[in-house]
Amino acid sequence: MAILLAEAYLHGLDPFAIKFPASWPIAGLRWYGLAYLAGFLVAWLMVRWMARSHRTAIPTRIVPDLMIYLLIGVLAGGRLGYCFFYDPHLLVDFTSAFPFWGLLAINKGGMASHGGILGVVATLWIFATKNHLSKLHLLDVACFTTAPGLFFGRLANFVNAELWGRALPGSMQQPAPWWSIKYPQEIMSWSVERLARFTDMLQGAGFTVPQWPDARTTNRIIEAVQAGDRTVIDALRPELTAFYPSQLFQAITDGPMLMLLMVLVWLKPRKPGVVGAWFLGGYGVMRIATERFREPDLGVALLATPLGDLSRGQVLSVLMVVVFVVGGLIVIRRDVEPIGGLLRGREPAAKGLPGP
Numbered sequence: 001m002a003i004l005l006a007e008a009y010l011h012g013l014d015p016f017a018i019k020f021p022a023s024w025p026i027a028g029l030r031w032y033g034l035a036y037l038a039g040f041l042v043a044w045l046m047v048r049w050m051a052r053s054h055r056t057a058i059p060t061r062i063v064p065d066l067m068i069y070l071l072i073g074v075l076a077g078g079r080l081g082y083c084f085f086y087d088p089h090l091l092v093d094f095t096s097a098f099p100f101w102g103l104l105a106i107n108k109g110g111m112a113s114h115g116g117i118l119g120v121v122a123t124l125w126i127f128a129t130k131n132h133l134s135k136l137h138l139l140d141v142a143c144f145t146t147a148p149g150l151f152f153g154r155l156a157n158f159v160n161a162e163l164w165g166r167a168l169p170g171s172m173q174q175p176a177p178w179w180s181i182k183y184p185q186e187i188m189s190w191s192v193e194r195l196a197r198f199t200d201m202l203q204g205a206g207f208t209v210p211q212w213p214d215a216r217t218t219n220r221i222i223e224a225v226q227a228g229d230r231t232v233i234d235a236l237r238p239e240l241t242a243f244y245p246s247q248l249f250q251a252i253t254d255g256p257m258l259m260l261l262m263v264l265v266w267l268k269p270r271k272p273g274v275v276g277a278w279f280l281g282g283y284g285v286m287r288i289a290t291e292r293f294r295e296p297d298l299g300v301a302l303l304a305t306p307l308g309d310l311s312r313g314q315v316l317s318v319l320m321v322v323v324f325v326v327g328g329l330i331v332i333r334r335d336v337e338p339i340g341g342l343l344r345g346r347e348p349a350a351k352g353l354p355g356p
Helices: 031-052 060-085 088-092 113-131 135-144 147-159 184-189 192-204 216-226 230-239 246-265 274-293 312-332
Strands: 016-019 028-030 303-305 308-310
Touching: 016 031, 028 031, 031 060, 031 135, 031 147, 060 088, 060 113, 113 135, 113 312, 135 274, 147 246, 184 216, 192 216, 192 230, 216 230, 246 274, 274 312, 308 312
Parallel strands: none
Antiparallel strands: 016 028, 303 308
16 A cells, blocks of 8 residues: 555555465464564574573573573563553453453454553563573573564554554644554444444445445455555545654654663673663653554553653563662672673683572
8 A cells, every 4th residue: 555655654564474375273374473573583693693602601502492492581571561461351261262261362462562561570580490490691682682672563563553642632633644554443333323434425426335234344444445446545644643653653652762872881791690680771761752653542541650650561661670770780790790782702611600
Protein backbone atom coordinates (compact mmCIF):
# COMPACT_ATOMS: atom_id res chain seq x y z
CA MET A 1 0.00 0.00 0.00
CA ALA A 2 1.37 3.40 -0.92
CA ILE A 3 2.48 5.67 1.91
CA LEU A 4 1.47 9.25 1.27
CA LEU A 5 3.78 11.51 3.27
CA ALA A 6 1.29 14.39 3.04
CA GLU A 7 -1.18 12.64 5.34
CA ALA A 8 -1.34 10.13 8.17
CA TYR A 9 -0.30 6.57 7.38
CA LEU A 10 -3.23 4.18 7.25
CA HIS A 11 -2.02 0.95 8.83
CA GLY A 12 -2.48 -1.90 6.38
CA LEU A 13 0.14 -4.42 7.46
CA ASP A 14 -0.81 -8.09 7.68
CA PRO A 15 0.33 -9.70 10.96
CA PHE A 16 0.98 -12.97 9.08
CA ALA A 17 4.24 -13.41 7.22
CA ILE A 18 2.91 -16.71 5.81
CA LYS A 19 -0.69 -17.93 5.95
CA PHE A 20 -1.43 -21.64 6.11
CA PRO A 21 -4.45 -23.42 4.58
CA ALA A 22 -7.67 -23.19 6.59
CA SER A 23 -7.53 -26.94 7.30
CA TRP A 24 -4.25 -26.58 9.24
CA PRO A 25 -4.37 -26.38 13.07
CA ILE A 26 -2.66 -22.95 13.12
CA ALA A 27 -3.48 -19.99 10.90
CA GLY A 28 0.07 -19.22 9.82
CA LEU A 29 3.47 -17.81 10.69
CA ARG A 30 3.24 -14.40 12.30
CA TRP A 31 5.76 -11.57 12.16
CA TYR A 32 5.53 -11.50 15.95
CA GLY A 33 7.01 -14.98 16.22
CA LEU A 34 9.69 -14.16 13.66
CA ALA A 35 10.62 -11.09 15.70
CA TYR A 36 11.31 -13.26 18.75
CA LEU A 37 13.31 -15.67 16.60
CA ALA A 38 15.38 -12.83 15.15
CA GLY A 39 16.03 -11.40 18.61
CA PHE A 40 17.33 -14.70 19.95
CA LEU A 41 19.43 -15.31 16.84
CA VAL A 42 21.16 -11.93 17.18
CA ALA A 43 21.64 -12.47 20.93
CA TRP A 44 23.17 -15.91 20.31
CA LEU A 45 25.59 -14.48 17.74
CA MET A 46 26.60 -11.70 20.14
CA VAL A 47 27.18 -14.04 23.09
CA ARG A 48 29.12 -16.51 20.95
CA TRP A 49 31.36 -13.70 19.67
CA MET A 50 31.97 -12.46 23.21
CA ALA A 51 32.81 -15.98 24.40
CA ARG A 52 35.17 -16.72 21.49
CA SER A 53 36.99 -13.40 21.89
CA HIS A 54 37.22 -13.85 25.69
CA ARG A 55 35.14 -10.74 26.41
CA THR A 56 33.06 -12.85 28.79
CA ALA A 57 33.76 -15.59 31.30
CA ILE A 58 31.17 -17.82 29.65
CA PRO A 59 32.83 -20.82 27.95
CA THR A 60 31.91 -21.11 24.28
CA ARG A 61 30.75 -24.70 24.70
CA ILE A 62 27.86 -23.75 27.03
CA VAL A 63 26.56 -20.77 25.02
CA PRO A 64 23.80 -22.90 23.38
CA ASP A 65 22.65 -24.05 26.83
CA LEU A 66 22.60 -20.45 28.04
CA MET A 67 20.39 -19.40 25.12
CA ILE A 68 17.88 -22.13 25.96
CA TYR A 69 17.65 -20.80 29.52
CA LEU A 70 17.23 -17.25 28.20
CA LEU A 71 14.50 -18.40 25.81
CA ILE A 72 12.59 -20.03 28.64
CA GLY A 73 13.05 -16.97 30.84
CA VAL A 74 11.81 -14.51 28.20
CA LEU A 75 8.79 -16.56 27.12
CA ALA A 76 7.68 -17.73 30.56
CA GLY A 77 8.46 -14.44 32.30
CA GLY A 78 7.00 -12.31 29.52
CA ARG A 79 3.73 -14.19 29.46
CA LEU A 80 3.37 -14.54 33.23
CA GLY A 81 4.27 -10.88 33.62
CA TYR A 82 1.58 -9.86 31.16
CA CYS A 83 -1.00 -11.94 33.00
CA PHE A 84 -0.07 -10.71 36.48
CA PHE A 85 0.60 -7.06 35.58
CA TYR A 86 -2.04 -6.40 32.91
CA ASP A 87 -4.64 -9.16 32.49
CA PRO A 88 -5.03 -11.54 35.48
CA HIS A 89 -8.25 -12.88 33.92
CA LEU A 90 -6.12 -15.01 31.56
CA LEU A 91 -5.00 -17.14 34.51
CA VAL A 92 -8.54 -18.51 34.90
CA ASP A 93 -9.60 -18.36 31.24
CA PHE A 94 -10.23 -21.92 30.03
CA THR A 95 -11.86 -22.76 26.68
CA SER A 96 -12.50 -25.80 24.48
CA ALA A 97 -10.29 -24.40 21.68
CA PHE A 98 -6.51 -24.86 21.42
CA PRO A 99 -4.44 -24.02 23.46
CA PHE A 100 -7.33 -24.34 25.97
CA TRP A 101 -5.85 -22.03 28.65
CA GLY A 102 -5.64 -18.26 28.30
CA LEU A 103 -2.17 -18.25 29.87
CA LEU A 104 -0.85 -20.32 26.95
CA ALA A 105 -2.58 -18.34 24.18
CA ILE A 106 0.55 -16.45 23.17
CA ASN A 107 -0.66 -16.63 19.55
CA LYS A 108 -3.16 -13.91 20.47
CA GLY A 109 -0.44 -11.61 21.76
CA GLY A 110 0.24 -10.44 25.28
CA MET A 111 3.85 -10.35 26.46
CA ALA A 112 5.28 -7.96 29.06
CA SER A 113 8.86 -6.78 28.68
CA HIS A 114 9.17 -6.21 32.44
CA GLY A 115 8.02 -9.78 33.04
CA GLY A 116 10.52 -11.03 30.47
CA ILE A 117 13.32 -9.26 32.33
CA LEU A 118 12.29 -10.88 35.62
CA GLY A 119 12.09 -14.26 33.89
CA VAL A 120 15.61 -13.87 32.51
CA VAL A 121 16.95 -12.94 35.95
CA ALA A 122 15.41 -16.09 37.42
CA THR A 123 16.74 -18.46 34.75
CA LEU A 124 20.19 -16.82 34.79
CA TRP A 125 20.40 -17.42 38.54
CA ILE A 126 19.72 -21.11 37.99
CA PHE A 127 22.16 -21.35 35.07
CA ALA A 128 24.94 -19.50 36.91
CA THR A 129 24.57 -21.72 39.99
CA LYS A 130 24.63 -24.86 37.87
CA ASN A 131 27.74 -23.81 35.93
CA HIS A 132 29.61 -22.01 38.74
CA LEU A 133 29.57 -18.64 37.00
CA SER A 134 29.10 -15.12 38.30
CA LYS A 135 25.39 -14.33 38.39
CA LEU A 136 26.00 -10.61 37.98
CA HIS A 137 28.31 -11.16 35.02
CA LEU A 138 25.71 -13.33 33.29
CA LEU A 139 23.18 -10.57 33.93
CA ASP A 140 25.56 -8.10 32.25
CA VAL A 141 25.89 -10.31 29.18
CA ALA A 142 22.14 -10.86 28.94
CA CYS A 143 21.39 -7.15 29.27
CA PHE A 144 24.02 -6.29 26.68
CA THR A 145 22.36 -8.55 24.11
CA THR A 146 18.74 -7.62 24.87
CA ALA A 147 18.28 -4.43 22.84
CA PRO A 148 17.98 -6.11 19.38
CA GLY A 149 15.19 -8.37 20.67
CA LEU A 150 13.33 -5.42 22.20
CA PHE A 151 13.69 -3.57 18.90
CA PHE A 152 12.27 -6.43 16.84
CA GLY A 153 9.49 -6.93 19.38
CA ARG A 154 8.33 -3.31 19.14
CA LEU A 155 8.35 -3.48 15.36
CA ALA A 156 6.18 -6.60 15.64
CA ASN A 157 3.80 -4.70 17.93
CA PHE A 158 3.47 -2.10 15.16
CA VAL A 159 2.85 -4.73 12.48
CA ASN A 160 0.21 -6.34 14.72
CA ALA A 161 -1.51 -2.96 15.19
CA GLU A 162 -1.35 -3.41 18.97
CA LEU A 163 -0.25 -1.21 21.88
CA TRP A 164 -1.60 1.91 20.17
CA GLY A 165 -0.32 5.34 20.98
CA ARG A 166 -2.48 8.09 22.37
CA ALA A 167 -4.76 9.98 20.02
CA LEU A 168 -3.32 13.24 18.71
CA PRO A 169 -4.91 16.44 20.05
CA GLY A 170 -7.97 17.63 18.16
CA SER A 171 -6.03 20.55 16.68
CA MET A 172 -3.71 18.03 14.94
CA GLN A 173 -6.39 15.71 13.57
CA GLN A 174 -7.38 17.66 10.46
CA PRO A 175 -5.12 17.36 8.67
CA ALA A 176 -3.16 14.78 10.62
CA PRO A 177 0.66 14.91 10.22
CA TRP A 178 2.35 12.36 7.96
CA TRP A 179 4.11 10.60 10.85
CA SER A 180 0.86 9.78 12.68
CA ILE A 181 -0.94 6.44 12.35
CA LYS A 182 -4.55 5.57 11.61
CA TYR A 183 -5.80 2.04 12.29
CA PRO A 184 -8.64 0.44 10.30
CA GLN A 185 -9.24 -1.71 13.42
CA GLU A 186 -10.79 1.38 14.97
CA ILE A 187 -14.04 0.55 13.15
CA MET A 188 -14.49 -2.38 15.56
CA SER A 189 -15.36 0.20 18.24
CA TRP A 190 -17.82 2.13 16.05
CA SER A 191 -21.51 2.15 16.88
CA VAL A 192 -23.89 0.00 14.84
CA GLU A 193 -25.36 3.09 13.23
CA ARG A 194 -22.03 4.56 12.18
CA LEU A 195 -20.76 1.29 10.75
CA ALA A 196 -24.03 0.79 8.86
CA ARG A 197 -23.75 4.26 7.28
CA PHE A 198 -20.16 3.57 6.26
CA THR A 199 -20.95 0.18 4.73
CA ASP A 200 -23.84 1.74 2.79
CA MET A 201 -21.39 4.28 1.39
CA LEU A 202 -19.00 1.48 0.37
CA GLN A 203 -21.85 -0.42 -1.27
CA GLY A 204 -22.67 2.70 -3.25
CA ALA A 205 -19.06 2.88 -4.42
CA GLY A 206 -19.27 -0.70 -5.71
CA PHE A 207 -17.48 -2.48 -2.82
CA THR A 208 -19.33 -5.57 -1.59
CA VAL A 209 -19.58 -5.78 2.18
CA PRO A 210 -21.42 -8.44 4.21
CA GLN A 211 -24.56 -6.84 5.60
CA TRP A 212 -24.44 -5.61 9.16
CA PRO A 213 -24.80 -6.99 11.80
CA ASP A 214 -22.82 -9.88 10.31
CA ALA A 215 -19.49 -10.04 12.23
CA ARG A 216 -17.66 -10.47 8.92
CA THR A 217 -18.29 -6.82 8.07
CA THR A 218 -15.38 -5.29 10.00
CA ASN A 219 -13.02 -8.10 9.03
CA ARG A 220 -13.86 -7.63 5.35
CA ILE A 221 -13.09 -3.91 5.53
CA ILE A 222 -9.81 -4.43 7.41
CA GLU A 223 -8.72 -7.14 4.96
CA ALA A 224 -9.51 -4.80 2.07
CA VAL A 225 -7.21 -2.16 3.57
CA GLN A 226 -4.45 -4.74 4.02
CA ALA A 227 -4.92 -5.79 0.39
CA GLY A 228 -4.52 -2.17 -0.77
CA ASP A 229 -8.08 -1.59 -2.02
CA ARG A 230 -8.12 2.11 -2.94
CA THR A 231 -11.90 2.40 -2.75
CA VAL A 232 -11.94 1.35 0.90
CA ILE A 233 -8.73 3.22 1.80
CA ASP A 234 -9.89 6.53 0.35
CA ALA A 235 -13.28 6.23 2.03
CA LEU A 236 -11.97 5.09 5.41
CA ARG A 237 -8.94 7.32 5.93
CA PRO A 238 -10.84 10.59 6.69
CA GLU A 239 -13.14 8.73 9.10
CA LEU A 240 -10.37 7.53 11.42
CA THR A 241 -8.52 9.04 14.37
CA ALA A 242 -4.80 9.76 14.11
CA PHE A 243 -2.56 8.33 16.85
CA TYR A 244 1.05 8.73 17.96
CA PRO A 245 3.25 5.89 16.60
CA SER A 246 4.30 4.90 20.12
CA GLN A 247 5.47 1.44 19.03
CA LEU A 248 8.01 3.05 16.70
CA PHE A 249 9.09 5.53 19.37
CA GLN A 250 9.78 2.62 21.72
CA ALA A 251 11.45 0.59 18.98
CA ILE A 252 13.99 3.41 18.60
CA THR A 253 14.59 3.88 22.33
CA ASP A 254 14.55 0.17 23.26
CA GLY A 255 16.69 -0.76 20.26
CA PRO A 256 19.38 1.56 18.81
CA MET A 257 19.46 4.06 21.69
CA LEU A 258 19.62 1.39 24.41
CA MET A 259 22.22 -0.59 22.43
CA LEU A 260 24.37 2.53 22.08
CA LEU A 261 24.21 3.05 25.84
CA MET A 262 25.25 -0.56 26.47
CA VAL A 263 28.20 -0.27 24.08
CA LEU A 264 29.42 2.97 25.65
CA VAL A 265 29.17 1.53 29.16
CA TRP A 266 31.06 -1.66 28.28
CA LEU A 267 33.80 -0.23 26.08
CA LYS A 268 36.18 -0.97 28.95
CA PRO A 269 36.07 -3.73 31.57
CA ARG A 270 33.44 -3.26 34.29
CA LYS A 271 32.79 -4.88 37.63
CA PRO A 272 30.08 -7.56 37.36
CA GLY A 273 26.64 -5.99 37.64
CA VAL A 274 27.54 -2.51 36.40
CA VAL A 275 26.35 -3.11 32.83
CA GLY A 276 23.14 -4.70 34.07
CA ALA A 277 22.48 -1.75 36.37
CA TRP A 278 22.92 0.71 33.49
CA PHE A 279 20.52 -1.37 31.41
CA LEU A 280 17.84 -1.11 34.08
CA GLY A 281 18.37 2.63 34.41
CA GLY A 282 18.52 3.35 30.69
CA TYR A 283 15.54 1.19 29.80
CA GLY A 284 13.54 2.51 32.75
CA VAL A 285 14.10 6.19 31.95
CA MET A 286 13.35 5.79 28.23
CA ARG A 287 10.26 3.68 28.93
CA ILE A 288 8.92 6.32 31.33
CA ALA A 289 9.41 8.98 28.64
CA THR A 290 7.89 7.07 25.73
CA GLU A 291 4.89 5.84 27.74
CA ARG A 292 3.62 9.43 27.61
CA PHE A 293 2.74 8.78 23.97
CA ARG A 294 1.20 5.33 24.53
CA GLU A 295 -2.43 4.61 25.32
CA PRO A 296 -2.72 2.98 28.78
CA ASP A 297 -3.62 -0.70 28.64
CA LEU A 298 -7.34 -1.40 28.61
CA GLY A 299 -8.70 -2.13 32.07
CA VAL A 300 -5.48 -1.06 33.85
CA ALA A 301 -6.05 2.16 35.79
CA LEU A 302 -3.45 4.91 36.04
CA LEU A 303 -1.74 5.20 39.42
CA ALA A 304 -1.71 8.60 41.10
CA THR A 305 1.82 9.39 42.34
CA PRO A 306 3.82 12.49 43.34
CA LEU A 307 5.17 12.35 39.77
CA GLY A 308 1.64 12.50 38.34
CA ASP A 309 -0.65 9.79 36.99
CA LEU A 310 1.54 6.91 35.82
CA SER A 311 0.67 3.87 33.70
CA ARG A 312 1.50 0.36 34.88
CA GLY A 313 4.52 0.31 32.56
CA GLN A 314 5.78 3.62 33.97
CA VAL A 315 5.39 2.42 37.57
CA LEU A 316 7.40 -0.72 36.83
CA SER A 317 10.02 1.40 35.04
CA VAL A 318 10.31 3.73 38.05
CA LEU A 319 11.11 0.65 40.14
CA MET A 320 13.79 -0.29 37.59
CA VAL A 321 15.38 3.15 37.97
CA VAL A 322 15.36 2.74 41.76
CA VAL A 323 17.11 -0.63 41.39
CA PHE A 324 19.61 1.03 39.03
CA VAL A 325 20.51 3.67 41.62
CA VAL A 326 20.66 1.39 44.65
CA GLY A 327 22.07 -1.67 42.87
CA GLY A 328 24.56 0.42 40.91
CA LEU A 329 26.02 1.90 44.09
CA ILE A 330 26.38 -1.58 45.57
CA VAL A 331 28.06 -3.29 42.61
CA ILE A 332 30.44 -0.42 41.87
CA ARG A 333 31.82 -0.61 45.40
CA ARG A 334 32.42 -4.37 45.42
CA ASP A 335 36.03 -5.49 45.72
CA VAL A 336 36.14 -7.54 42.52
CA GLU A 337 38.08 -7.36 39.28
CA PRO A 338 36.46 -5.67 36.25
CA ILE A 339 35.93 -8.01 33.29
CA GLY A 340 34.78 -7.78 29.69
CA GLY A 341 35.40 -4.68 27.67
CA LEU A 342 34.54 -4.42 23.99
CA LEU A 343 37.81 -2.76 23.01
CA ARG A 344 39.89 -5.65 24.28
CA GLY A 345 39.36 -9.23 25.36
CA ARG A 346 40.86 -11.04 28.32
CA GLU A 347 42.75 -14.24 28.84
CA PRO A 348 40.43 -17.26 28.89
CA ALA A 349 39.54 -18.52 32.35
CA ALA A 350 40.05 -22.17 33.12
CA LYS A 351 36.82 -22.63 35.08
CA GLY A 352 34.85 -19.53 34.30
CA LEU A 353 34.23 -16.86 36.90
CA PRO A 354 32.70 -18.13 40.15
CA GLY A 355 31.04 -15.95 42.77
CA PRO A 356 28.16 -13.45 42.72
